[in-house]
Amino acid sequence: MRAGRPRRSGMRTWVPVVLGGLLLGACETAALGGDTGELPMNALDPAGPIARLQDNLWNVVFPIAVFVFVLVQGLILFAVFRFRDRGDGTPPRQVAGNTRLEVLWTIIPALILAGIAVPTVRTIFELADPPAEDALIVEVVGKQYWWEFTYRTEQDPADDVVTANELHIPTGREVYIELNGRDPESGVDVIHSFWIPRLAGKADYVPGHTRTMRIAADEPGTYPGQCAEFCGLSHANMKMVVVAHDPAEFDEWFAHQAEPADAEVDGQIAEGAEIVGQQCVGCHAVDGLETSAGVQIAPNLTHFALRERFAGYILDTTADNLHAWITDPQDLKPGAQMPAFGESLTSEQIDAVVAYLQTLE
Amino acid sequence: MTTVTGDRLEDVWATRPGLVGWLGAVNHKQVGQRFIATAFVFFLVGGVQSLFMRYQLGSPESTFLDPETYNQLFTMHGTTMMFLFAVPIGEAFGIYFVPLMLGARDMPFPRLNAFGYWAYLFGGIFLYSSFLAGSVPDSGWYAYPPLSGPEYSPRSNLDFWLLGVTFVEVSGVIAAFEIVVLILRFRAPGMAISRMPLFVWSLLVTATMILVAFPPLIMGTVLLELDRKVGTGFYDPAVGGDPMLWQHIFWWFGHPEVYIILLPAIGIVSAILPVFTRTRIVGYTFIAAATVAIGILSFGVWVHHMFTTGINLLGLTFFTAGSLLITIPGGVQIFAFIATLWRGRPVFKPPLLHVIGFLVVFVFGGLSGVMVASVPFDWQAHDTYFVVAHFHYVLIGGVLFPVLAGLTYWLPKMTGRLLDDRLGTVAFWLLFAGFNLTFLPQHVVGLLGMPRRVYTYPSGIGWDVYNLLSTVGAFVVAAGMAVFVADVVRSRWRGAPAGDDPWGGNTLEWATTSPPEPFNFRVIPIATTRDPLWDERPLDLAGGPAWRRELAHPVVSRREMVSTSVLDAAPHEVLTLPIHSLWPLGLAAALGVFLIGVMVDRTSIGLVGLAGLAVCVIGWLWSRQDEP
Secondary structure (H helix, E strand, C coil), rough: CCCCCCCCCCCHHHHHHHHHHHHHHHHHHHHHHCEEEEEEECCCCCCCHHHHHHHHHHHHHHHHHHHHHHHHHHHHHHHHCCCCCCCCCCCCCCCCHHHHHHHHHHHHHHHHHHHHEEEEHHHHHHHHHCCCCCCCCEEEEECCCEEEECCCCCHHHHHHHEEECEEEEEEECEEEEEECCCCCCCCCCCCCEEEECCEEEEEECCCEEEEEECCCCCCCCEEEECCCCCCCCCHHHCEEEEEEHHHHHHHHHHHHHHCCCCCCCCHHHHHHHHHHHHHHHCCCCCCCCCEEEEEEEECCCCCHHHCCCCCCCCEECCCCHHHHHHCCHHHHHCCCCCCCCCCCCHHHHHHHHHHHHCCCC | CCCCCCCCHHHHHCCHHHHHHHCCCCCCCHHHHHHHHHHHHHHHHHHHHHHHHHHHHHHCCCCHHHCCHHHHHHHHHHHHHHHHHHHHHHHHHHHHHHHHHHHHCCCCCCHHHHHHHCCCCHHHHHHHHHHHHHHCCCCCCCCCCCCCCCCCCCHHHHHHHHHHHHHHHHHHHHHHHHHHHHHHCCCCCCCCHHHHCCCHHHHHHHHHHHHHHHHHHHHHHHHHHHHHCCCCCCCCCHHHCCHHHHHHHHHHHHHHHHHHHHHHHHHHHHHHHHHCCCCCCCCCCHHHHHHHHHHHHHHHHHHHHHHHHHHHHHHHHHHHHHHHHHHHHHHHHHHHHHHHHHCCCCCCCCCHHHHHEEEEEEHHHHHHHHHHHHHHHHHHHCEHHHHHHHHHHHHHHHHHHHHHHHHHHHHHHHCCCCCCCCHHHHHHHHHHHHHHHHHHHHHHHCCCCCCCCCCCCCCCCCCCHHHHHHHHHHHHHHHHHHHHHHHHHHHHHHHEECCCCCCCCCCCCHHCCCCCCCCCCCCCCCCCCCCCCHHCCCCCCCCCCCEEEEEEECCCCEEEEECCCCCCCCEEEEEEEECCCCCHHHHHHHHHHHHHHHHHHHHHHHHHHHHHHHHHHHHHHHHHCCCC
């Protein structure tokens, strides 16, 4: 070894310290900055019992990790600087090992890991409980690139409520999500993953399988989420939102959704209804339109105008956006499956369709 | 042979002159050097792709890249880094340095070794030719069906991926096969298995893992290609197949893969630490045992990539336990390294700086790994930027820093020139700072809900600033890499001569010239301890049994090497190695032609390739292998 000139160590000590501090600070910010207006998808800001179980685990694991981090990095830095070569040429004592130490540093990590494993396994089992008696069951299908939610009713399939991208739930009640990849009427495409960070972790939608998970919200509010498994061109544009209502309000919403919209159909709106009845019902269901065959290839439009946003929940439901969308969907959402109608319909006809859609409340 | 020096040993090991000689070279140092250089070029290409992505994500709703290009870039970035850089670079170091460390003269099957390189190179070119064809793979480096299947990826982009990756995997299996034989049968006499350098231990375990992990993936990719070309439907639920089958096959390979690329890096660290702390490594036996333990346990963790796919309770608990368990041997190694630093006198030269960078960053990645091993938390973190940050801490910390440490440590041996300490130090600090700036914020933005593989994100939900920091960091990393590359290029012409042993090394590669002669050692060294150069300086290069003198001054013009027994490395027999051959290149080219035929659905091209394969195999086996 050619003896190296010893260097000042000041600069090297603070870099990792600062970096460590930055991480702690950042995580702290993430954990505490639970203002939903600013961080609507903060996984460390649980808004329901399921997400809280998962967050509790983080509250155990994270401090342990920080403790080990500080300890080990401290050891590294101490060893590196305390014993660095000072150019005085003294060779270190040659020792090949210390069995007692080596056994010790095998056993201690094992104990720490056991400390993590116990709450982990307990939480796994708690989360796997069967759904509560009164759970609301919602069938979820992920499609390129939007989400379909079906509320099954026991009496008549015609009474089922089908929505897109907006999942309405009652507060204080468990919601059992069935990710149905076993050939629902609407067909299956690729793998997606259902994720509402503030309500629960994610579960994949897998073609050929049915996967289940539970979500629940304590307070009324809006909880955004998005597809978490890469599913193609517009994976980034496959969003959704859970809207939690007071139970009474939810029942009202549900009853309203089960009925067709009572639109006044005349003039321009009648023209729009006619076009929709001819051109759109091949893919979309619109309960209340005579020609609608209940096809579920594309989003159910029965109460379309009540939805805040559309197109994978990326566009506000405004007349301008709707017009642009119908004209050329791929321009707004690359890879969207809906054909462009800019060629086959005149601008006035599209206006009429938009006017009709906006009455579907 | 045009240059005759009069020394039979030099003459028989010399490479033939000219282009034909270059193409037909089979010596492990030439093959290893090409492997290292090619892998490094692919690394730089993959790195540039990440800069494009980071620039896109530097601001919300950026229109710098369209989604199609973005998806292609992250697919090729992952594919390049995993298949074309991380695995080959580990094997490349093995191919170049394990024979030197073992006192061997070459790999046991030099022609196969050369074929492995050509298969790797052609596989990489095959993958990248998709850019010329305008049909770049875009289903992620893991290519999950149905998205990668015939219905949702009808163009040829996934064919490029499947065939190219298979080509490269074949190369990986071949190199692994050779490394195992080399280590078990061609160690210096006296180098009992308990005296092997830890770097050699890590390569032995790695190569064994490759032999278990890669063939199933080759099978898996062939099945998916059949789904695409023939309509078999192995992964198609509509006809009784199952997309989960692919995920199990892929991660059966994919998680051991992480340790396959990590263990050689751990080996590099184990090689450098004693030299730069001037003390013997602490806990040799524990480190070697931990390496073997990691090799075994790594096959019991693959499902942790699939925790969100609906795994039953037993599976979840088992694979959580496995994932937690594997951190124990990892921790054993880290603590042994820290103890070595503690016992020694660390000398701050670039190789050691990179090793310290490895320790600091890798420990961080290990801790976030423990977090995601905890299933219920993983359900939140999975497929978010938290995981992206986690595995970059593991892979850049665990692979890139050690690889750079290894390059700064061993490049003087390969070229005979030293790198510049100051440039090396600057490069390290830029990389270290830039790396943390890039990936630290990604933990946070992941917890704030940002999923992976999104080409854009909206403003106003708290993600902007972290993404901007990350992008700035990526460009700092790029600056660090530029300095590193400049240092390497500079040393080629202006580097100080390295001499045989610039660092005061402990292992046998420092006992020969820099760069080494084609035959590595005129006199086969005899190793009696773990640190032969520290314990017996100078090495005993005279005397010994008669075969030793005969190998040093051969009486026949043959490339000869001594094989030894598996455990004690007792001399067994003198073997003759094959020389220069163009058949490996021909075989790889024929295989490439066949794959192109499959790719473009032309039976005629495929048949030409198959015919070429047959000709090359026959030619290879028929040709005299042992005489010039």
